[in-house]
Every structure is written in structure tokens, then in C-alpha cells.
Amino acid sequence: MDRRELASRIDQTLLKPTIGMREAHEWMQRNAGLGFASLCVSPFLVPLAAEVLAGTSTAVCSVVGFPLGYSLTETKTEEARQLVELGCIEIDMVMNVGAFLGGEATFVREDIAQVVEAVRRALHGRGIVKVILETGYLDASQIADACRLSVEAGAQYVKTSTGFGPRGATAEDVRVMKEAVADAAKVKAAGGIRDLDAALAMIEAGADRIGTSSGAEILAALDARQRS
Numbered sequence: 611m612d613r614r615e616l617a618s619r620i621d622q623t624l625l626k627p628t629i630g631m632r633e634a635h636e637w638m639q640r641n642a643g644l645g646f647a648s649l650c651v652s653p654f655l656v657p658l659a660a661e662v663l664a665g666t667s668t669a670v671c672s673v674v675g676f677p678l679g680y681s682l683t684e685t686k687t688e689e690a691r692q693l694v695e696l697g698c699i700e701i702d703m704v705m706n707v708g709a710f711l712g713g714e715a716t717f718v719r720e721d722i723a724q725v726v727e728a729v730r731r732a733l734h735g736r737g738i739v740k741v742i743l744e745t746g747y748l749d750a751s752q753i754a755d756a757c758r759l760s761v762e763a764g765a766q767y768v769k770t771s772t773g774f775g776p777r778g779a780t781a782e783d784v785r786v787m788k789e790a791v792a793d794a795a796k797v798k799a800a801g802g803i804r805d806l807d808a809a810l811a812m813i814e815a816g817a818d819r820i821g822t823s824s825g826a827e828i829l830a831a832l833d834a835r836q837r838s
Contacts, residue, residue: 611810613832617645619813621671621700621798622825624651625773631658638662646825648700653693660697671700674725677774679704679744683721687728690739694732701729702740702769702798702821707747710756718756722763730764740767740798740819745783746776753783757790767819771801778802781815788816806831 622641624634634655641649642662648671651659659670674689675681681689690701703725710718722741729737741760745753757768768787770779778801787797799812800821806828809820822828 611813611832613829613836614645616809616832617825617829618647619818619820620646620809620825620828621648621650621702621800621819621821622646623773623800623821623823624649624655625673625676626823627652629655631655634658635662641826642666642668644668644826644829647819650700650702650821653689656693656696656698669699670697671702672698673772674701674703675706676702676704676742677772679706679742680708683724686721687724690725691728691732694729694737699733699736700738700740701725702742704742704744704772705756705760707744710752710759711747715755715759719759719763722760722765726764738766739764740769741765742769742772742800743787744772744775745770745779745787746801750782750786753786754790757787757795761791761794765795767796767798769798769800769819769821773801773821775801779812781811784812784815784817806835 646668648669650671653672656672672693675686726739743756760768770783779799784799796818798819799817803822804824
């Protein structure tokens with residue numbers, strides 16, 4: 611895999627609760643020209659990201675219902691709509707894990723579907739919604755069921771983790787998700803992916819995207835490996 615392809619699979623992420631405007635701006639400027647699929651930033655940083663990334667191939671991504679997923683559906687939907695208006699093309703929303711574990715499949719499906727519809731309308735049929743399952747709370751059967759609900763709701767991606775849950779992504783999670791969605795959606799692995807080998811293992815398992823705060827370091831490691 612060459613550098614350009616790997617970069618195009620990475621959502622370079624800045625979701626730390628302690629990062630303010632100045633530090634975020636410097637980070638965005640460092641990462642804007644590296645060819646990442648997106649920069650995924652906290653909601654209040656979206657207008658700044660849209661400004662910095664204007665004219666680049668890197669999309670603005672942000673999060674909805676983050677990190678716990680139990681916001682009202684109406685709140686998630688409005689948050690998604692506002693983020694799109696501010697410049698987001700991609701939305702990573704957290705599934706309502708409590709409702710899912712409680713057997714409320716219809717509620718969960720509708721929760722996702724309304725966010726998907728809000729993004730679709732705001733972007734005139736474009737845009738990407740990734741559903742964060744928080745796989746650390748789920749067994750393999752539940753992960754597969756959550757993937758199927760997400761597909762039924764119209765999501766373009768299913769995603770492993772927020773990075774704030776009980777654990778991050780595993781290759782086995784990704785394999786289960788890929789099998790569950792088949793060609794109906796794509797898979798994003800996120801949470802604890804900090805080096806090149808971990809990123810490549812997730813891609814080998816079936817991940818189409820990698821969410822990481824270490825994207826620049828991963829690309830540098832690939833460059834070093836290819837030179838040696």
C-alpha cells in the first residue's frame with residue numbers, strides 16, 4: 611500500500627476535550643495537506659476546519675451524540691443538521707447503546723435513520739453517516755445485529771468505537787462487521803489505533819477507514835519502512 615492510498619483511508623482525529631481553538635488551528639494546518647480522507651474534529655471546531663480545509667481533498671468530519679450516544683433523537687438530528695450547515699460532509703454518530711442492549715431495535719433503527727435523513731436533506735443526497743457501535747460493550751452477535759440495523763437505517767459506514775469506551779477496535783470486531791454489512795456499507799475501525807502495524811491489521815481485517823489521532827505518525831512510519 612502506498613502513502614497516498616493509506617492517507618486516503620485515514621480520518622485524522624482531534625476529539626480531546628482539552629483542545630482549544632489555537633492548538634486546533636495549528637493541528638489543522640499541519641494536517642491539511644497530508645491527503646487524509648477527513649479531519650474529524652469536535653463540533654465547535656467545525657467552522658475553523660471548514661476554513662482551513664477549503665480547497666483541499668480532505669473532508670470535514672465531526673461527531674453527533676458523542677461519546678455516549680444517549681441524546682434524544684431530535685437532538686442528534688438537529689446537531690447533525692447544524693454541523694452540515696457549518697461545513698461537515700461526514701458525520702460520525704454514536705448509536706444508542708443502552709436502547710440497543712435493551713432490545714429496542716425499532717428505536718435504534720429510527721434514531722439512526724433520522725440522522726441519516728437530516729444529513730441527506732442538508733447535503734442534497736450527499737454526505738456520509740458513520741454509526742459508532744461502541745463494540746466494547748457488545749459481543750460478536752450483537753455487533754453483527756447492530757451493523758444490520760445501521761444498514762437498514764441507511765448509514766454508509768459502521769464504526770467500532772469512540773475511543774472513550776471500555777476498549778478500542780480489534781481486528782475481530784472489524785471482521786465481524788465486514789461480514790455483517792457485506793457490500794451494503796463500509797467499515798471504520800477506530801479506538802486505540804496508534805501505529806502502522808495496527809492500522810494495516812485493521813485494513814487487512816476489512817476496514818475501509820481508520821480513525822486515529824496518530825495519522826501523521828503512521829504515514830511517517832510507512833515512509834520509513836519503504837525507505838529501508
